[in-house]
Amino acid sequence: MGDWKRTHMCGILNTGHIGEEVTLMGWTHKRRDLGGLIFIDLRDRTGVVQVVFDEQNCGDFFKKAETVRSEYVLAVKGIIVKRDPETVNPKIPTGEIEVSAKQLKILSASATPPFSIEDNTNVSELVRLKYRYLDLRRAEMQRNIILRHKIVKCVRDFLDSKGFYEIETPMLTRSTPEGARDYLVPSRIHPGRFYALPQSPQIFKQLLMLSGCDRYFQIARCFRDEDLRADRQPEFTQIDIEMSFVDVEDVLSINELLLAEVFKKTLDVDISLPLPRLTYREAMERYGSDKPDTRFGLELKDVSDIAAGCGFKVFANAVEQGGSVRGINAKGCALKFSRREIDSLVDFVKNYDAKGLAWIAVEEDGLKSPITKFFTQEQISSLLGRLQAETGDLLLFVADRNDVVFQALGQLRLELARRLGLINDKKYNLLWITEFPLLEYDDEEQRFVAVHHPFTSPMDEDIELLDTDPGKVRAKAYDAVLNGVELGSGSIRIHAAELQEKMFDVLGFSYEKAYERFGFLMEAFKYGTPPHGGFAYGLDRLVMLLLGRDSIRDVIAFPKMQNASDPLTDAPSEVEPKQLKELHIRVDE
RNA sequence: GGCCCGGUAGUUCAGUUGGUUAGAACGCUAGCCUGUCACGCUAGAGGCCGAGGGUUCGAGUCCCUUCCGGGUCGCCA
DSSP states (O other): OTTOOOOOOSTTOOGGGTTOEEEEEEEEEEEEEOSSEEEEEEEETTEEEEEEEETTTOOTHHHHHHTOOTTOEEEEEEEEEEOOGGGOOTTSTTTTEEEEEEEEEEEEOOOOOSSOSSTTOOOOHHHHHHTHHHHTTSHHHHHHHHHHHHHHHHHHHHHHHTTOEEOOOOSSBOOOSSSSOOOEEEOSSSTTOEEEOOSOSHHHHHHHHHTTOOEEEEEEEEEOOSOOBTTBOSEEEEEEEEEESOOHHHHHHHHHHHHHHHIIIIIOOOOOSSOOEEEHHHHHHHHSSSSOOTTSOOOEEEOHHHHHTSSOHHHHHHHHTTOEEEEEEETTHHHHSOHHHHHHHHHHHHTTTOOOOEEEEEETTEEEOSSGGGSOHHHHHHHHHHTTOOTTOEEEEEEEOHHHHHHHHHHHHHHHHHHHTOOOTTOOOEEEEEOOBSEEEETTTTEEEESSOTTBOBOGGGTTHHHHOGGGOBBSEEEEEETTEEEEEEEEBOOOHHHHHHHHHHTTOOHHHHHHHHHHHHHHGGGOOOOEEEEEEEHHHHHHHHHTOSOGGGGSSSOOOTTSOBTTTTBSOOOOHHHHHHTTOOOOO
């Protein structure tokens, strides 16, 4: 750069700068060479400005300008001049002015990039990730990264103003049972022993409450060695929050304020408080999901009572065996969907273990359906009544175990909404799901496992059920849901050592075993534990939703591909035999 | 591990019932061009059709295997 100093950013220049001499630095976005006249769009993170090189009044540096190619890094000295009215470019914010070049330095050349640096560059994600530094030059990606920064900044400011301390917790910690597969880190000093990267700072934030910190938060990286999805990465970021001397209402209300603040400050969207709430049970009954998308209807209706006595064995048996029959009214779809489309819906629910999908099309000249012959006239009119069927509607039913019915119809509901275009992507439907079950029975393990985590407090009125009917116990656990995506979850924790021991007991851990694994925590709980609870958001998902993207890879600077590798650095990689030896590790070929 | 979609030029894609020398657009290179902003015009370079095997007189195209990318189910306290 020599003695040149940048005076302005490219994208902020406007008619107010006319006449000023400026020094700009940035990348060559586009070059238009007209012979004796060269236009170069110079780009930095603020935007693009047009620089003009005129052979008449450029010195020998005009020749230099001729050699400039895409993505060359330039320093330009020039005068800001007003463009003639007929040459104004209304498409860019700096379009009323341009830079008349007085001097040029090529700070660095560039190889021809593998794809062009512009939005809507329809290039495969593999190529984008391999050259992520180029991908991140695109304005669209910069917007994503900037919004992420703003959200984090907003969260920090808000929580600071509410008396929360930001405290870091260890990345090298111990593996705990339950939950996701751990990423393990071998210990050199302790042969055969391993650290685990945290799945979340859960235990440490509880210990911070024990330590009297009162209010804690952290923008915490978390690691889970499970298969990837559009909204799941092996390392991701949580906004992790914990508070002392609180109950459910305290946690929900401060989190509502936080969410409203984030929406207002980053998107200028007003969220009306308090947020709507659904209990877990109601969410399942009405939407077949614990993270319902409430931007559209298509709610589930229970028709088990009608199906119980009917002649259709599939329906009757499902109810008899403790399951249910439920249906969705696809409004106006009787004629809209062809037989082939209905068949594709049948195949769709089979992905979710439903054995079939029964349907009744309510048409002007009567009902069309493969199943109505099994029902009496009365039963049919009750079915139609229950689903509020009108002419033109298509009624869809699944009969099975409750979990299958809920999942199949919950997913079918989303699929119908997609096909029918019912989803308004301008809407932000935030809500709380409360009263999650504390435990669920795991057939494989032959025992109850924690739905949330083993430190979650049962609801006071359900504690007695721990002995008699653990599956019925509701927890002081809650999720925040936005447009059908789980944004975060939290709970009030158990703070009484006896209750915690009881919990381990129900989970099938003997006292000895529980002590072996969580002894440090149970020991800690002996020394005066404040009632406490908290919440954790998936930051990546939050950013994704606020940007209307459908992959968190678009809001993470350097994400991993579906196979958990990084094409840029080629991680994970093999390591030197010496490194393995130091770690006392032998690779099993 | 299962299922679905995809893999052809640097990039995004087309490629008919299997049939001459595999195309287009953008990008790239060179030349011309003083008001472009998707600059224009002319010329040109660029291909292991993901890989391997098979069927066939003949395979980008059909079959099998395999690798890679994406989505999804399982999994994700």
